[in-house]
Amino acid sequence: MAIKARKKAPTNDIEADLMAKAEATPISRTVEERIATRAEGRYFTLLTYRGTEEQKDLIDFAAATERMSIQKLLEGIIMPYLEEKYGENFDNQ
Numbered sequence: 001m002a003i004k005a006r007k008k009a010p011t012n013d014i015e016a017d018l019m020a021k022a023e024a025t026p027i028s029r030t031v032e033e034r035i036a037t038r039a040e041g042r043y044f045t046l047l048t049y050r051g052t053e054e055q056k057d058l059i060d061f062a063a064a065t066e067r068m069s070i071q072k073l074l075e076g077i078i079m080p081y082l083e084e085k086y087g088e089n090f091d092n093q
Helices: 013-024 031-038 053-066 070-091
Strands: none
Touching: 031 070, 053 070
16 A cells, blocks of 8 residues: 655745645646546446437448447547537636
């Protein structure tokens, strides 16, 4: 079992201010890092996507062409877009 290091107590106001800012500063991660991090954990149904018969056929064709499941196909399109557009702001809220 690893022993956790204790947090060092600040010795003056300047050091206390710097430590507080360092703890409050969000860690900037790449889109790929955020996607990988959010992909960990418990899975459950996010949504049910409705479309026409022709749209379903197109998605089926695309998934078969890419040799992947419809889930993986749509996840590979949706999650990178959402992470790039909203991920960093979501992490910093």
